């Protein structure tokens with residue numbers, strides 16, 4: 402035991418207590434500021450997901466965007482042609498297993514397949530060394546907006562009005578008028594039609610990334626997966642059929658695996674790397690990195706893609722993110738969507754329960 | 761008046777180094793999950809290796825603490841304050857070991873690669889599963905808040921010892937003299 406110290410009470414006791422209180426309040430205040438509690442106007446991943454949820458409706462257990470979809474499995478067979486541009490062992494040659502998901506954009510898991518003219522393809526490559534590459538691609542040439550804030554504003558502007566249950570066309574119009582960068586997307590979507598099959602679509606990364614080669618040099622790229630066999634064109638589905646895509650996929654897989662070529666498009670100097678609303682000219686050098694072969698499918702309710710967050714920042718060495726601000730916002734937002742749906746899946750207290758049988 | 765007992769210089773060095781790292785870590789964590797900007801990504805890439813560094817330092821520190829006597833608290837401290845002091849110290853040790861393990865475990869449960877730097881990842885320590893992921897991810901958040909509140913109380917108490925009681929407890933960690 403230490404000797405008790407007989408010290409007189411210090412001078413200015415109140416001032417000393419006040420100083421201690423001030424230090425505690427300043428540190429707590431700094432933490433609250435960094436954590437966003439003092440700045441409710443800050444665009445946080447949570448606000449983006451709340452907006453998507455308001456737009457797509459409450460569907461516990463499902464993704465907050467691209468809610469309707471189906472799991473697929475197979476492998477990637479590298480051609481070796483990309484090894485010069487990326488040091489990832491993925492591209493050197495040989496097979497790498499993939500877990501994929503084909504889906505529709507939008508937060509409604511019961512949407513009709515014909516309700517949007519866009520389909521999506523997400524892939525997770527499981528490299529032998531424990532690294533992963535995750536990518537989510539859409540069958541469209543450009544993204545409507547360049548920034549996370551504009552994406553949020555677009556989502557809000559096109560959400561159903563609580564009063565009428567329908568989106569307010571004036572709000573959408575006002576948004577597009579004040580966002581000229583949406584021009585290329587609007588021009589494309591005017592003529593886009595809902596494809597009758599997932600298999601015949603070309604899916605694009607839209608965001609640009611960097612490849613890094615063995616000598617440390619980086620190369621700006623976008624990629625796409627292009628179907629090997631051209632569209633069969635055997636007519637569209639019946640107008641009354643709202644779920645034709647899954648049936649079509651099962652039918653096509655019964656005839657054998659379906660194959661896409663992973664094509665890497667190299668930017669030319671001056672091509673926009675950080676703006677997903679701007680396409681690159683068609684004549685850019687393209688390298689066939691290999692084939693994605695899909696040979697199995699499973700419903701998302703119990704398939705291996707259900708619990709995958711296709712976060713576009715999960716990259717092996719040899720691929721890196723670019724300055725495109727959409728990429729990081731996707732990562733942050735997907736994490737919130739993933740936590741909500743896994744929490745619902747795991748019946749965490751305070752979460753709504755998923756409708757087990759319908760997914 | 762005699763100089764009070766102080767902590768071993770190695771313990772003091774670890775204490776101040778880790779206090780900076782942990783406080784940084786709490787701010788990095790809170791900042792990154794509320795941002796959609798570029799900093800979300802680079803803060804996250806600092807968060808994982810820094811968290812594992814804290815884990816390793818915490819194990820060394822705990823080992824040292826269990827094998828070396830700490831200076832006693834002043835005899836005239838009220839019983840409830842001693843309980844609060846000891847309780848909060850063990851709480852801080854528990855959290856500096858639990859938080860990194862939960863971070864590592866939740867990434868394992870989500871089947872994410874636990875990347876410390878490009879091309880280097882730690883092996884998973886838990887099986888993949890959505891419920892496990894969600895529980896650990898929520899625990900990581902609420903325990904981080906508990907960590908921060910415990911730290912605030914600890915800092916306030918240290919200042920109280922140094923400025924009000926002036927009993928040498930603060931100096932046992934700063935290494936200075938209270939005379």
Ligand code: HEM
Nearest residue numbers: 464466467502521523537538539552606607710734738739
């Ligand atoms: C800031 C812009 C964006 C936001 C906020 C956003 C949001 C989301 C969210 C919340 C999900 C569900 C994630 C999950 O729970 O796992 C999702 C899925 C998806 N997103 Fe995005 N997205 C954005 C931009 C893009 C872009 C530019 C692309 C295309 C290249 C894209 C392609 C996809 C795909 C393919 C999926 C489905 C992944 C799967 O099948 O699991 N997204 N998005």
Ligand code: HEM
Nearest residue numbers: 736785786789790793808811812814859860863864901904
């Ligand atoms: C002393 C150690 C640690 C502290 C104090 C700490 C603190 C935090 C905090 C405050 C958050 C934000 C929580 C929220 O508000 O939702 C967070 C998130 C996170 N932490 Fe840690 N952490 C630690 C160690 C680790 C480790 C070792 C890892 C991984 C190896 C890790 C991975 C993560 C991830 C991935 C997130 C965000 C996930 C998401 O976006 O959903 N943490 N951490």
